[in-house]
Amino acid sequence: xxxxxxxxxxxxxxxxxxxxxxxxxxxxxxxxxxxxxxxxxxxxxxxxxxxxxxxxxxxxxxxxxxxxxxxxxxxxxxxxxxxxxxxxxxxxxxxxxxxxxxxxxxxxxxxxxxxxxxxxxxxxxxxxxxxxxxxxxxxxxxxxxxxxxxxxxxxxxxxxxxxxxxxxxxxxxxxxxxxxxxxxxxxxxxxxxxxxxxxxxxxxxxxxxxxxxxxxxxxxxxxxxxxxxxxxxxxxxxxxxxxxxxxxxxxxxxxxxxxxxxxxxxxxxxxxxxxxxxxxxxxxxxxxxxxxxxxxxxxxxxxxxxxxxxxxxxxxxxxxxxxxxxxxxxxxxxxxxxxxxxxxxxxxxxxxxxxxxxxxxxxxxxxxxxxxxxxxxxxxxxxxxxxxxxxxxxxxxxxxxxxxxxxxxxxxxxxxxxxxxxxxxxxxxxxxxxxxxxxxxxx
Ligand SMILES: Cc1cc2nc3c(=O)[nH]c(=O)nc-3n(C[C@H](O)[C@H](O)[C@H](O)COP(=O)(O)OP(=O)(O)OC[C@H]3O[C@@H](n4cnc5c(N)ncnc54)[C@H](O)[C@@H]3O)c2cc1C
Numbered sequence: 001x002x003x004x005x006x007x008x009x010x011x012x013x014x015x016x017x018x019x020x021x022x023x024x025x026x027x028x029x030x031x032x033x034x035x036x037x038x039x040x041x042x043x044x045x046x047x048x049x050x051x052x053x054x055x056x057x058x059x060x061x062x063x064x065x066x067x068x069x070x071x072x073x074x075x076x077x078x079x080x081x082x083x084x085x086x087x088x089x090x091x092x093x094x095x096x097x098x099x100x101x102x103x104x105x106x107x108x109x110x111x112x113x114x115x116x117x118x119x120x121x122x123x124x125x126x127x128x129x130x131x132x133x134x135x136x137x138x139x140x141x142x143x144x145x146x147x148x149x150x151x152x153x154x155x156x157x158x159x160x161x162x163x164x165x166x167x168x169x170x171x172x173x174x175x176x177x178x179x180x181x182x183x184x185x186x187x188x189x190x191x192x193x194x195x196x197x198x199x200x201x202x203x204x205x206x207x208x209x210x211x212x213x214x215x216x217x218x219x220x221x222x223x224x225x226x227x228x229x230x231x232x233x234x235x236x237x238x239x240x241x242x243x244x245x246x247x248x249x250x251x252x253x254x255x256x257x258x259x260x261x262x263x264x265x266x267x268x269x270x271x272x273x274x275x276x277x278x279x280x281x282x283x284x285x286x287x288x289x290x291x292x293x294x295x296x297x298x299x300x301x302x303x304x305x306x307x308x309x310x311x312x313x314x315x316x317x318x319x320x321x322x323x324x325x326x327x328x329x330x331x332x333x334x335x336x337x338x339x340x341x342x343x344x345x346x347x348x349x350x351x352x353x354x355x356x357x358x359x360x361x362x363x364x365x366x367x368x369x370x371x372x373x374x375x376x377x378x379x380x381x382x383x384x385x386x387x388x389x390x391x392x393x394x395x396x397x398x399x400x401x402x403x404x405x406x407x408x409x410x411x412x413x414x415x416x417x418x419x420x421x422x423x424x425x426x427x428x429x430x431x432x433x434x435x436x437x438x439x440x441x442x443x
Contacts, residue, residue: 263307
């Protein structure tokens with residue numbers, strides 16, 4: 001590794017990872033990966049394992065890794081039922097789930113294959129459930145079957161439904177734990193992790209680093225507002241909720257834009273956890289991108305219900321009252337969001353109402369577990385989804401890579417949209433991004 005790391009290495013609280021607390025860093029590497037969520041970490045790991053002779057650095061703006069989407073999600077290992085057969089999403093989810101289970105086995109990360117029922121409670125949902133079953137089969141989801149009302153009760157004694165799709169290989173895991181282990185592998189392979197490095201500029205460097213005799217071996221400068229600078233040959237960004245802004249600072253288009261959708265969870269009181277054994281999901285409404293409120297057991301024994309989906313007033317705003325003037329103005333002034341809101345006014349208001357009044361959310365959940373009462377639940381945590389949107393108000397459902405033009409463009413790869421379930425798919429996504437980086441950068 002060329003250059004000087006000006007800060008001492010230290011251990012970040014709670015993560016077990018050695019990271020460098022950043023105070024005016026100046027260093028040089030072959031490749032910089034921006035974004036220490038599960039996608040950036042899996043990608044950095046994949047690249048360093050493929051190219052051990054190159055030097056890598058991962059830059060993360062927070063004090064700790066995987067604090068945002070990768071640390072605020074339902075914790076489900078999806079099996080790949082929902083996605084259009086042949087699509088990247090379908091292939092990456094099915095492969096990603098297998099890779100994730102293997103990874104957890106190898107690294108001793110606990111998970112539970114507690115299964116999942118996708119339950120039809122109305123007759124009109126049965127054809128959609130059957131269509132999902134066909135999709136799942138086409139996507140090579142293993143051991144899927146349709147069960148009747150009696151079968152539902154055998155699996156979930158408190159759940160009522162006409163029929164259900166039973167997916168026994170769906171599981172649960174702590175995705176943050178998985179992400180941190182990706183980071184540990186990356187470090188053990190020689191990668192450097194710099195936290196509190198909020199990238200705000202990516203450009204062609206005008207000169208070699210001060211005191212350096214390396215010439216322009218590392219022509220790209222990645223900077224933060226504190227005056228730190230990492231020089232590199234190539235940059236890859238996996239910025240989650242900020243992926244559009246990271247793209248824009250290197251000269252790419254602002255679109256697709258990221259619009260933050262907060263999802264609030266309710267939590268079952270401990271004495272009511274017996275009501276839920278595995279994952280219980282609704283038949284999704286095809287008009288919306290989210291899977292609908294569901295019952296999800298967690299690795300710590302708790303049970304989460306939700307999440308809903310409401311427009312957040314702040315990217316990374318986990319509380320109802322979190323507000324950022326910049327994020328709010330950005331979202332409201334975007335034609336794509338205006339169009340989306342106009343198309344879905346009733347749905348949006350309904351989600352907001354159910355976010356405020358837990359009784360309304362519980363009413364929906366009672367369709368699946370009639371015994372559930374409002375007094376059985378407490379308000380729980382929240383997550384914020386990075387939803388990519390085009391200017392026509394369409395939700396972008398596929399992966400979007402971007403580079404831009406000129407010298408920066410040939411050396412930068414932005415992952416602008418890594419759609420859910422990107423935690424489940426992370427190891428497969430990492431393979432795909434690494435392939436893309438290899439072909440663009442001739443690594
Ligand atoms: C409510 C919710 C429930 C979900 N449930 C599931 C589930 O059950 N199963 C599943 O598989 N998936 C689930 N997902 C999806 C999954 O969590 C995400 O797709 C995945 O975590 C995305 O990872 P990421 O690395 O792209 O983003 P993130 O985890 O958000 O990471 C991006 C990182 O980039 C950093 N960053 C941003 N800008 C900068 C900058 N300028 N400089 C430096 N660093 C920067 C951020 O701080 C962050 O750490 C869920 C998501 C949500 C929100």
